[in-house]
Ligand SMILES: Nc1ncnc2c1ncn2[C@@H]1O[C@H](COP(=O)(O)OP(=O)(O)O)[C@@H](O)[C@H]1O
């Protein structure tokens with residue numbers, strides 16, 4: 458089977474409010490970032506499947522004959538993707554030699570690739586291909602790199618399998634899929650997330666698929682089209698952590714202290730709803746200092762709640778202290794336990810103040826930058842629409 462070459466990309470995300478609570482059926486507000494993961498899929502004739510994942514130093518290849526042995530029992534259901542095929546996951550774990558509890562970066566990325574590849578092609582002829590992924594996102598830092606990776610994999614492999622068409626016309630530079638096709642991409646990306654995260658809510662892959670700002674509740678995705686332009690500072694504490702471990706830890710705490718933790722989750726839910734209301738008011742009436750005061754208080758309260766859930770870290774406390782000394786308010790974003798935090802900048806915060814805050818955070822050993830939000834969801838690219846330095850990496854392998 459011969460597949461068509463293509464480039465796709467998907468954005469990372471920042472969760473404004475609702476991380477962790479969203480796993481337990483509460484509202485989350487999330488927004489796409491202008492930092493993306495790019496994937497190149499190249500057809501080959503060598504009878505091999507190769508993956509190049511330079512961000513995580515992973516370069517692997519398999520003979521098609523090896524992979525065929527894994528799918529002897531397999532029927533392949535491309536449009537029915539509610540839960541993982543436990544037997545396929547078990548076989549793949551055995552094949553790549555990874556235990557159930559493993560958190561190894563390379564194993565999780567490999568497992569999710571092989572799972573999607575075999576699920577989508579397992580019922581027919583396996584194609585020979587090379588897949589290269591490069592991301593502008595830090596990996597494992599709370600900005601949804603796992604979801605951006607899974608969304609790119611799902612879009613490229615669904616296209617290669619013929620389940621969805623490549624949307625790019627000859628004269629276009631970028632193109633997106635229709636709603637129904639995006640839903641299919643999103644549901645396969647969710648499978649990839651399940652392998653990496655264990656128990657994902659689905660909010661990250663939804664942002665990676667649709668982009669923009671959205672409200673997510675129990676699998677229901679509502680795009681928020683009327684939102685004010687927010688200025689956000691992103692800080693990466695560079696403390697490594699695993700989403701899977703942190704999500705499992707919160708679940709244990711809820712099971713152990715339900716009467717204590719459930720009200721905390723309810724309060725986070727109310728914070729997300731209040732934030733959504735304020736953001737909407739800011740688009741239909743003149744923005745006042747009071748709007749920002751409320752947004753800042755919500756950030757502070759939520760950061761305390763996340764600490765109560767056990768997903769704080771001294772480096773995140775430091776971020777909050779440094780920014781508060783400048784009158785700015787921060788909270789962790791994503792799974793916490795280290796990784797990234799967001800700081801809300803007010804419209805009147807001048808660039809000197811931003812610069813000095815960034816410098817102080819860098820002096821703590823953190824990476825810090827002002828970011829723009831609301832990038833487009835998953836898209837296909839022509840080669841010339843991919844930034845030169847990224848194209849160079851994707852075409853190197
Ligand atoms: N660019 C990438 N290349 C390969 N694997 C990636 C890439 N980005 C993310 N991953 C996979 O996602 C995992 C990180 O996911 P996670 O712990 O959820 O953190 P986050 O999604 O916040 O970045 C990595 O261990 C790796 O398996």
Ligand SMILES: C[C@@](O)(CCOP(=O)(O)O)CC(=O)O
Pocket residue numbers: 475476477478479480598599600601602603654656657658659660661700704790791792793
């Ligand atoms: C903690 C959580 O709410 C977000 C995790 O995001 P990230 O993988 O840390 O980028 C988990 C989820 O929603 O699946």
Ligand SMILES: [Mg+2]
Pocket residue numbers: 601602603604654661700
């Ligand atoms: Mg993740």
